[in-house]
Each structure stands twice: as structure tokens, then as C-alpha cells.
Amino acid sequence: MKSYLISENRDSFLGMQLAGIEGTYLKSKDDIEAAFKEALKNKDIGIIFITEKAYMMMEETVIEVKKKYFAPLITVIPDRYGYQRSEGMITRYIKESVGL
Secondary structure: OEEEEEEOOHHHHHHHHHOOOEEEEOOOHHHHHHHHHHHHHOOOEEEEEEEHHHHHHOHHHHHHHHHHOOOOEEEEEOEOOEOOOOOOHHHHHHHHHHOO
């Protein structure tokens, strides 16, 4: 199984390439959605990494795919500046669980 990256951030794209992960660097929402749909068709891809900004451009599409399909694993990663939202979902979940 291969991993694949969809990124709107050039630095994240180059860093993942150096780690041996194939992917694509795109800027427009339409191009990012098209690349995502093509990656879903490739049965050799087991994990799709999506940078947070690219994910936010097509959030509804990704959520629908996650609900319908077991594979591939779709993971949202931060770019080199960290997460753009105020806090990550896991951090928020832990805070709510602990009561903070």
C-alpha cells in the first residue's frame, strides 16, 4: 500500500517528497478535488494525506467519502505553520472529556 499527499503548500509537498511520499501540489479548489477523486480510484493507495488548507477547500467531499468507504485512510495534516483552526479536534476532545 502506498501513501499519497494532496497539498496546497509547496513546503509540505517537498518535505513529504523527501520522505518518499508521492503526491501533488495544487492551488485551486477544483484541481484539489479532482486530484482527491483520482487518488480514490487508485487501489494501490492506502493512505491519503491532505494538508489542512486543502481539506478546508473540500471538507464536505472528504467527510462524505469517509462515511461511505472503509479504505483508504484519509488523514488531515498541518502545513509547516501548524493547524490553522484554534485547536485540533483531538485537543478539543480531550479538553471536553476532562472538563476544561
